[in-house]
Amino acid sequence: MNPMPRPASPLVGRVLRANVSEFTLGCRAQGGQLPAFGSLVRVAADRVADPQAVEILGVVADLRLEDDPFVRQLVTAEVSDEYINDQRDRRQVPIEVRVIHAGFFDARAAAWHALPPRPPLALEQIFACTADEVRRFCAPGGLGERAWKLGFLALLVEAQAGDALLSAVLAHIAQVFDGEARVVFALEAGRELARLLSADVLRLSRLLPQIGQTLTGPAGRA
Amino acid sequence: MPDSDLDAFLGRPPLTRGARPLGVVVGGSLSHGLEVMLDPHTVLEGLAVGRYVVIHGQTRKRFFGMVTDLSLGATQADLASHPPASEDAYSAEVLRGTAAYGLMHVAPMLELTAEGGEPRPIKTIPAHFAQVLEASEAEVNLVFGAEDRTHFHIGAPLEMDDVRVNLDLARLVERSSGVFGKSGTGKSFITRMLLAGVIRAGLASCLVFDMHNDYGWSVHDESGREYKGLRQLFSDGRVSVITLDPETSRHRQSKTDRELRISLRQIEPEDVELLAGLLGLSEIQVGALHFLRRRLGRDWIVKLLAEEESQELKQLVDEERLMAGTLGAIQRKFELFRRLGFLQEDPLGEDAVEEIFARLNQGTSVVLEFGTYGNQLEAYLLVANYLTRQIHRRYVERKNRAAGGQAQEPRPLVIVIEEAHKFLDPSVAGHTIFGTIARELRKYNVTLLVVDQRPSGIDEEVMSQIGTRVTCLLDNEADIRAVFSGVSGAGALREVLARLDTRQQALILGHAVPMPVVVQTREYGEALYAELTGAVDESDRRARRERTRKALYGE
Numbered sequence: 132m133n134p135m136p137r138p139a140s141p142l143v144g145r146v147l148r149a150n151v152s153e154f155t156l157g158c159r160a161q162g163g164q165l166p167a168f169g170s171l172v173r174v175a176a177d178r179v180a181d182p183q184a185v186e187i188l189g190v191v192a193d194l195r196l197e198d199d200p201f202v203r204q205l206v207t208a209e210v211s212d213e214y215i216n217d218q219r220d221r222r223q224v225p226i227e228v229r230v231i232h233a234g235f236f237d238a239r240a241a242a243w244h245a246l247p248p249r250p251p252l253a254l255e256q257i258f259a260c261t262a263d264e265v266r267r268f269c270a271p272g273g274l275g276e277r278a279w280k281l282g283f284l285a286l287l288v289e290a291q292a293g294d295a296l297l298s299a300v301l302a303h304i305a306q307v308f309d310g311e312a313r314v315v316f317a318l319e320a321g322r323e324l325a326r327l328l329s330a331d332v333l334r335l336s337r338l339l340p341q342i343g344q345t346l347t348g349p350a351g352r353a
Numbered sequence: 354m355p356d357s358d359l360d361a362f363l364g365r366p367p368l369t370r371g372a373r374p375l376g377v378v379v380g381g382s383l384s385h386g387l388e389v390m391l392d393p394h395t396v397l398e399g400l401a402v403g404r405y406v407v408i409h410g411q412t413r414k415r416f417f418g419m420v421t422d423l424s425l426g427a428t429q430a431d432l433a434s435h436p437p438a439s440e441d442a443y444s445a446e447v448l449r450g451t452a453a454y455g456l457m458h459v460a461p462m463l464e465l466t467a468e469g470g471e472p473r474p475i476k477t478i479p480a481h482f483a484q485v486l487e488a489s490e491a492e493v494n495l496v497f498g499a500e501d502r503t504h505f506h507i508g509a510p511l512e513m514d515d516v517r518v519n520l521d522l523a524r525l526v527e528r529s530s531g532v533f534g535k536s537g538t539g540k541s542f543i544t545r546m547l548l549a550g551v552i553r554a555g556l557a558s559c560l561v562f563d564m565h566n567d568y569g570w571s572v573h574d575e576s577g578r579e580y581k582g583l584r585q586l587f588s589d590g591r592v593s594v595i596t597l598d599p600e601t602s603r604h605r606q607s608k609t610d611r612e613l614r615i616s617l618r619q620i621e622p623e624d625v626e627l628l629a630g631l632l633g634l635s636e637i638q639v640g641a642l643h644f645l646r647r648r649l650g651r652d653w654i655v656k657l658l659a660e661e662e663s664q665e666l667k668q669l670v671d672e673e674r675l676m677a678g679t680l681g682a683i684q685r686k687f688e689l690f691r692r693l694g695f696l697q698e699d700p701l702g703e704d705a706v707e708e709i710f711a712r713l714n715q716g717t718s719v720v721l722e723f724g725t726y727g728n729q730l731e732a733y734l735l736v737a738n739y740l741t742r743q744i745h746r747r748y749v750e751r752k753n754r755a756a757g758g759q760a761q762e763p764r765p766l767v768i769v770i771e772e773a774h775k776f777l778d779p780s781v782a783g784h785t786i787f788g789t790i791a792r793e794l795r796k797y798n799v800t801l802l803v804v805d806q807r808p809s810g811i812d813e814e815v816m817s818q819i820g821t822r823v824t825c826l827l828d829n830e831a832d833i834r835a836v837f838s839g840v841s842g843a844g845a846l847r848e849v850l851a852r853l854d855t856r857q858q859a860l861i862l863g864h865a866v867p868m869p870v871v872v873q874t875r876e877y878g879e880a881l882y883a884e885l886t887g888a889v890d891e892s893d894r895r896a897r898r899e900r901t902r903k904a905l906y907g908e
Contacts, residue, residue, distance in 0.1 A: 318443075329452045335444075335448070
């Protein structure tokens, strides 16, 4: 049972392994449809344990392409582009994507910025988050609610997310907001990070200009 | 979890919808005030010392306080070594309010309960992270009360033009009070406004020693604009103007009610003693004055000023009861009295002091205009001291008789003196009539309203008796210290006082206000005139007529 409307969004892959704070998914190259570093994906939690399954949201923290003996042979072989593309799509070894949990939607579709009660099960399908889902996850929305929901940043910091990942995720989220909302989000997210990293002034002095540049640069404007 | 759910869960009283907190309490104490960390959205430059805030406590209490200082803080000292680059507006905006933040120091003053009722002085403080909001108009009005006959609208709190700060005039006249401020900060305008309020409310009669002709008929400001004096404002006879210098009053087209002449025979050594510094009288010479008064009788000054030396004086010198040099010095210094035209050997007419006393007791306030004598401090001190001693003596007599059921209580009197530090200097305050009045509180229904630009020159003991202090801008450290002597939590208010505008702003603290307040004083102009003159209702007129009738014909 899934209480949320499920808009069409691209299937990214399936869960390879998981724990409460992160999971790894496996996928194919999919002709350029790989999830982007810093983007948000969602996966259903364990439906058996909890019939009102939650949707776990995560941030793509790493993408890894492992080699195998066949690829090692091909890498030096002279074969056609068609052959190379075919091998890319049909590799036996999947691309591994590390996803850090950023929070979850509960059965009422309320966003929680906390680790999910249970990790997703193996082979569960993973989808890219739609713009609407990202908005519901971060933007103030409830009655009398004025604050942006930015608790996911604490989870990322706790999971040792680097400066590049923090910048990338903010740039991705900022894309779903227009005009003033985008500016407000950028500032509020920056402030949340400033609070979280207030003890590390040196890191902040590197990170914030980077975020500022990302948000106002091509990625942020996209 | 949304805040509203959390509030419900924790049982916190919800904030007024739409009100955005300025920040949260992060430290402090009851004695030193509270530290408030500003919200990142609060524009530091939009705040100012002297503004009011309300702190929402954990229970349904609200703490009403005043902003007394603003400062900048940082979570890490390192931040000062790594400021954002000048072109990095994003980092600056993000860090401002988070890692680098504004701090507001708030002096909590009163407690407002959810049930309403009178605000009470605080005895506790809100806990950590209590939210701090800008005080609403309704809250400020609740603190300063509604305007009525005895609550006089003196001005508005800073940046709250629609809110009225109402001074409790009954409490103002109950104890001595003071108006302080540098020269040119509007002390006279505020004093005139306060006096107008007291006269309109009929709470006391006022005796104003008007050094610079600021209170009687009319006054001009620096730009030449004319303002009505008390006599013009209350043309129904509630204010009389008595002049020491009729010629100047005529030139100024000031309407006066009579001229004051003082007989030299009525001057006592105590009246001259206050002038010792100005006349250069030594301690021996002051002692000699008393001796001369005793030996020569009431005519002592007349005899000292006589062109031909009297036999009595010669005898005193011959008998070596008095050194010729001392006598000569006193006579030379007393030459001043010849130049004061209002001092006469035998002035005609009825006893001026008795008449002033009668007027004051009938509820008529008296403005004593000095004309050009206002430029002679000796004249001002002499007359103010002389008249006050005489009036005070009559008040003491009347009060004592009233205590024995032989007379009516004397009507409360407020004596207004300018350049007060000359009367209340520590070296003289102990034995002048003004020091006595200030210390007596209202034992004999007489209080002082001192107007001064050098409060540091006023005796500390006298200052501690000043119930209400209205203070315009002061920048001398000693003067600021003097104004706050005996005021708890004064340290925080010093910053407020030192940052007042040079005109039309004053810090009021003490007996007549529930808490210290910085006011933008109201305009002394047509609106005030209309309010003051329109407020003379028939009951006031009847009460006044009745008092006059009793004074003239008895019960």
